[in-house]
Amino acid sequence: MVKPLVLIVEDTIENIKVLGAILKPLDCNIAIAKEGKTALSIAETKLPDLILLDVMMPGMSGFEVCEKLKENKKTKDIPVIFLTALAEVSDITKGFKLGAVDYVTKPFISEVLLARVITHLSISKDRKIIYNQKTKLQSLIHMLCHDLMNPTHAILTVLQLLKREQLENNESFELIEDSANRTKNLLIVIREFMSIEAKGLKIEKVDLFYAIKEAIESVKFRLKEKEVSVILNMKEPKYILAEEATLIHSVLVNLLTNSIKFSKAGDKIQIDCIEHDNEIECIVSDDGIGIPKTILNKLFDVDACTTRRGTSGESGTGFGMPLVKELMGRYGGDLDVESSIVKPTGTQVHLKFKRI
The missing domain is CATH 3.30.565.10 (Histidine kinase-like ATPase, C-terminal domain)
Incomplete structure (x- = not known):
């Protein structure tokens, strides 16, 4: 059976390590991008099953990356979970309007993040079927x-x-x-x-x-x-x-x-x-x-x-x-x-x- 691929888009090494440790029980493949342009390129070529996308990044923000993903016919159906320290209702609403399926606030609660990733990987698999x-x-x-x-x-x-x-x-x-x-x-x-x-x-x-x-x-x-x-x-x-x-x-x-x-x-x-x-x-x-x-x-x-x-x-x-x-x-x-x-x-x- 092919392992699911999760793309982590995060500019902080510490957070990348934390996310990798949280996802380890899933036995999934992980791709990493530290900025927006690389994320878009990986998404288009590898078509991950799920994207964990940081909102606050230098250069292209997570909101901008999500918008471009949804404009691309090849990547528009890839589910995106925003990783954000922004807890304002307007920021959360903006993410959903851009096409995100969920969001997780920082600092991460391992059990919550893992449960949401499992849920959306399952939904993604069912959609493909x-x-x-x-x-x-x-x-x-x-x-x-x-x-x-x-x-x-x-x-x-x-x-x-x-x-x-x-x-x-x-x-x-x-x-x-x-x-x-x-x-x-x-x-x-x-x-x-x-x-x-x-x-x-x-x-x-x-x-x-x-x-x-x-x-x-x-x-x-x-x-x-x-x-x-x-x-x-x-x-x-x-x-x-x-x-x-x-x-x-x-x-x-x-x-x-x-x-x-x-x-x-x-x-x-x-x-x-x-x-x-x-x-x-x-x-x-x-x-x-x-x-x-x-x-x-x-x-x-x-x-x-x-x-x-x-x-x-x-x-x-x-x-x-x-x-x-x-x-x-x-x-x-x-x-x-x-x-x-x-x-x-x-x-x-x-x-x-x-x-x-």
């Missing part, structure tokens, strides 16, 4: 809505063809039923995903060959619509560690949908499998328009805007690849993406799974 869960949940919702578009699009396509009487009724109903079943399966995935944080994914032996074929089947209408073909260079089962439903619907379907989205009529998507000693590498390649380097560098950043229109004007969310990265990590694997926007254009996604 909640933020991470919120971010993952947002990614999940966007990704699964994206995945639900495939069977929904298929149903709408069939209905349009029925109106034009281009399909036999039996075939049409079979296609609608198939798409409806895929939508149902994705809704099951959504329900299962909601409990991931509580129970975790059920990682087990999965046949990669079967998963790829199911994913291709899920996007067959989009392949036909854009006149894009898939070449699968696998002919037998390959067993990996993963979770089957998310592997099919949220990893493979997402990658295939992206390849289709950025391909032109007549382009090909190729899927290869390379066996290594301890892993199986699945490579999804396409001849599409490629990914610009500015987007490629932040492709897995959930906070970055990486969405763009496809070759036929298709829209996207930008949340797909961060979730694919997250899922591959949960499977115990990884992925890399290579792409070029100059001829020959195209993208290669390397999925690396643990081999069974």
Whole structure:
């Protein structure tokens, strides 16, 4: 477990020693700054879990340091406890207005200071957990809505063809039923995903060959619509560690949908499998328009805007690849993406799974 980091901002050596002794039972990491500018630099680079900030310092005061911390997007959420000999109500109020979470008066009462540090470290930890869960949940919702578009699009396509009487009724109903079943399966995935944080994914032996074929089947209408073909260079089962439903619907379907989205009529998507000693590498390649380097560098950043229109004007969310990265990590694997926007254009996604 990573130890919490507490930044002590204090210009007096004696007080720094006292604070260090008080915090010793916490077994935390401690960073020290004796003046404001150093404190701001450490806060931005190391992102401490808590800052103990002296108010009265030469040069930049603690109030000024706190104000700058709260103006910086990277440091604005770091909790600050003021250390002050100023006991006037106006000074205490000023500290809270600047964004401090607490204050401790000098001379320090060890038990009080320690109790407050423990409390605010706990709150800080809980806030980070909640933020991470919120971010993952947002990614999940966007990704699964994206995945639900495939069977929904298929149903709408069939209905349009029925109106034009281009399909036999039996075939049409079979296609609608198939798409409806895929939508149902994705809704099951959504329900299962909601409990991931509580129970975790059920990682087990999965046949990669079967998963790829199911994913291709899920996007067959989009392949036909854009006149894009898939070449699968696998002919037998390959067993990996993963979770089957998310592997099919949220990893493979997402990658295939992206390849289709950025391909032109007549382009090909190729899927290869390379066996290594301890892993199986699945490579999804396409001849599409490629990914610009500015987007490629932040492709897995959930906070970055990486969405763009496809070759036929298709829209996207930008949340797909961060979730694919997250899922591959949960499977115990990884992925890399290579792409070029100059001829020959195209993208290669390397999925690396643990081999069974």
